[in-house]
Amino acid sequence: MxxxxxxxxxxxxxxxxxxxxxxxxxxxxxxxxxxxxxxxxxxxxxxxxxxxxxxxxxxxxxxxxxxxxxxxxxxxxxxxxxxxxxxxxxxxxxxxxxxxxxxxxxxxxxxxxxxxxxxxxxxxxxxxxxxxxxxxxxxxxxxxxxxxxxxxxxxxxxxxxxxxxxxxxxxxxxxxxxxxxxxxxxxxxxxxxxxxxxxxxxxxxxxxxxxxxxxxxxxxxxxxxxxxxxxxxxxxxxxTRGEAQMARLGQVSPEVxxxxxxxxxxxxxxxxxxxxxxxxxxxxxxxxxxxxxxxxxxxxxxxxxxxxxxxxxxxxxxxxxxxxxxxxxxxxxxxxxxxxxISWGATAGPQDVNDIYQEKLNPANPHEYLFNGQMRKMGQRTEVIKVKGAPDVSLDVYSTVHGLVTSFDVPNNAAYSMRRSWDGLExxxxxxxxxxxxxxxxxxxxxxxRRVAITINWYYADTDGNIGYVSPARLPIRPASQDVRLPAIGDGSMEWAGFRPFSxxxxxxxxxxxxxxxxxxxxxxxxxxxxxxxxxxxxxxxxxxxxxxxxxxxxxxxxxxxxxxxxADTNARYFISFINEATKDLPPGDPVRQAAQTLARWNMLDEDTRDTGRYEGAAATIMREWLPIMYRKLLQADLPPALLPAYSNPGYANADTVGSIRPGNGSKLLYNALLGSRAGVPQTIDFFHGADKNAMIRSAMSDALAQLTTRFGADQSKWLTPVTRHTFLPKNFIGAPQAGPDETLTLPTYMNRGxxxxxxxxxxxxxxxxxxxxxxxxxxxxxxxxxxxxxxxxxxxxxxxxxxxxxxxxxxxxxxxxxxxxxxx
Known part of the structure; x- marks a missing residue:
């Protein structure tokens, strides 16, 4: 509907x-x-x-x-x-x-x-x-x-x-x-x-x-x-950005x-x-x-x-x-x-106002690190945490010239500290x-x-008809050699050179x-x-x-x-046209083509307007089944098995969802691969490895239909996914109780909204x-x-x-x- x-x-x-x-x-x-x-x-x-x-x-x-x-x-x-x-x-x-x-x-x-x-x-x-x-x-x-x-x-x-x-x-x-x-x-x-x-x-x-x-x-x-x-x-x-940086960065222990x-x-x-x-x-x-x-x-x-x-x-x-x-x-x-x-609002800030620095430690003392050719002693403060019904707990908090130490990787003789451009300007x-x-x-x-140092998105409108947007933040001037995706070298060779102008x-x-x-x-x-x-x-x-x-x-x-x-199904709009193109020459009675036509008729909304407890129509179910299968077929030859799970979740709400959802991580890689030479990100590695992408789409759909038939039966009118309820938890975002354990509230259907x-x-x-x-x-x-x-x-x-x-x-x-x-x- x-x-x-x-x-x-x-x-x-x-x-x-x-x-x-x-x-x-x-x-x-x-x-x-x-x-x-x-x-x-x-x-x-x-x-x-x-x-x-x-x-x-x-x-x-x-x-x-x-x-x-x-x-x-x-x-x-x-x-x-x-x-x-x-x-x-x-x-x-x-x-x-x-x-x-x-x-x-x-x-x-x-x-x-x-x-x-x-x-x-x-x-x-x-x-x-x-x-x-x-x-x-x-x-x-x-x-x-x-x-x-x-x-x-x-x-x-x-x-x-x-x-x-x-x-x-x-x-x-x-x-x-x-x-x-x-x-x-x-x-x-x-x-x-x-x-x-x-x-x-x-x-x-x-x-x-x-x-x-x-x-x-x-x-x-x-x-x-x-x-x-x-x-x-x-x-x-x-x-050449980042080449020397990558060569000098050490390994990261999984435990970190x-x-x-x-x-x-x-x-x-x-x-x-x-x-x-x-x-x-x-x-x-x-x-x-x-x-x-x-x-x-x-x-x-x-x-x-x-x-x-x-x-x-x-x-x-x-x-x-x-x-x-x-x-x-x-x-x-x-x-x-x-x-x-005027009226105003905000969304979460996207600016890169932090850098993690990889600090080289003194092998004889893990609380000393190398900076500008000399070993320096880390700053230290000790916090005492009082615990109801148990002894106090002591916590040592360390810092370097870059900021608070976030973790130690002693097997690799390293520690990591975070430099925040907004420290002292909260x-x-x-x-x-x-x-x-x-x-x-x-x-x-x-x-x-102009005064805001943290990263935030600000929005503006006034009664004169003006609308505006600014994303204030204190932006560092980083070395030209730095790849911002990776930790900076903490020995003094990759320091900031000041801050960029507000413009x-x-x-x-x-x-x-x-x-x-x-x-x-x-x-x-x-x-x-x-x-x-x-x-x-x-x-x-x-x-x-x-x-x-x-x-x-x-x-x-x-x-x-x-x-x-x-x-809105946040994945669907990117793939339905590809699915229809891949299946257009199949016989009219072919189940794969029929599934594609079901998707083509769908408004791409996961609705339950009558509060039945199930999303309306089979299309939502078909998309949710096909997508992770397609992810795996596309990526399993190139990604190590340990990495596949991070790109296999299509991102839909489930019983554990406590916040907003977005397209699955794999959707970006799949869409770029389908675009091929038209993608904005160069496809240096062909995830299809020369194979027919349409054949892979059809194969993934065939597998999806087989699994759905096993789960629901042959009648597609019964392929209805149970809705995720919209839950209001009695704990705050940090995990601390802010109401009684019996104060969880729910609404019938999850809404991906404010x-x-x-x-x-x-x-x-x-x-x-x-x-x-x-x-x-x-x-x-x-x-x-x-x-x-x-x-x-x-x-x-x-x-x-x-x-x-x-x-x-x-x-x-x-x-x-x-x-x-x-x-x-």
Missing amino acids: QSSQNPVFRRLGALCVAAVLAGCAAGTAPPADSGGSPAGALTIKRDSYGVPHVYANDTRGLFHGFGYAVAEDRLFQMEMARRAVLGTVSEVMGPDYVALDKGSRSGFTPASIRAQLAKLPADDAAIFAGYAAGFNARVREVLADKSKWMPKQFIDAGFEPKADWTDYDVAMVWIGTMANRFSNASSEIANLRLLNQLKQARGDVVGKQLFDQILWLEDPLAPTTVPRTTKLAAQADSP LVAMNDVDAARRGVVPTETRPTASNLWIAGPSKTTDGSTVFINGPQFGWVNPSYVFAVGLHGAGFDVTGNTPFAHPVVLFGTNGK LESMVAWIRSMQAQNWTDWLAQA DVPQVLNPAQGYISNWNNQPAPGSTGDGNNYGAVDRVNEFNRRFEAKPRLTPDEVWRLNYDTAF TQNHKAVLTKQGVTLCTVAPPGQSGFIAPDGRKSGHYADQMQLYKDFGCKPEWLTPAALDANLESTKVLKY
């Missing part, structure tokens, strides 16, 4: 659009007031969905109210977030979380964060201090009346919150859940291991050719958010990758780096792309799905702020929202994000982007195509990294192809992209905003088990692709008011 004919979507999609266009208070909001609060007081007004709007006259009061409201709704979640990023989960949850705490504590330098806090200007410092004071004020109220206000999760876990939050804690929640989570990645050691394995299996020359064909740097066919017609500065490439993956899994609560699903999407239709001349801005940050919601909705009004929207882990900044003049980046909420135009907004980061204002889209694809031509592997196969094409299918879209059609991409969605419609008359962020605004459960009325009141809205209006003026809020509270501070 085509999504445009889905009655549920048609009804609630229209409801969302109608709510935004008619129900929200349109127009640029007047200057915010203090909500009628006297001096030294603040007002918190909550709307009918429990969203708090804080009114105050000064910065400290405004963020005091923010922190207080967060503690009302998310006290246990935020307590566990703080413990997760600081590495103190074991103190209250026991030995099972020691590995998590070790991973957290080895990922930052406390002294650096405290020094950055000490340097903040007074008004910026008031943000952190006010938030902490407001949070503590609510904790004191809870402790004074535990029988009424103590969240049940604390009672069940056997500990109580403390009113001891500081500015450091507020900063660290942001650093741990945003900066360290999204700007701390590197695949360089895994890439070196891959290169070693390929060379060992196929020899140095062929092994290197395979490496370049599997893990390329630039594919000119890859879709980019900054259109390829836009020229940006890039570091010059060289045909196992240990790194274990730490990473503990730190992030998910799966190893090379198989982890990632992250967010964004699409903006500018005035030239919509039928009514409006700008439609939709963001779906994909943090995974948890209970309580990963994001927190809030309005902040006063002290120069007048913003409404959602933000992860109740950070003291609205990451997805509007101030009535709070500068955070404050810039906060101040960007006050921007009134592109110039003001871009000025804040080098990807950015565009009002692209000629009239829209901006991103689903963690390549930001701009030439913008690559150590593990991105951007190629022609990319899920952002699910947006681009739909945008390009019509000259203009209605606002309803722009919103409906959310539905279409949430259920953890939240916010939609802003901008015209000359102003901005309207709607959002949806399941399960609900509040995670509060009273001691007697009673849940807040807003505990899960956005689940059905999310399921049906609806969204709730956000009130952008005091009058609109008062017309939809649930409660008012005045606090002194």
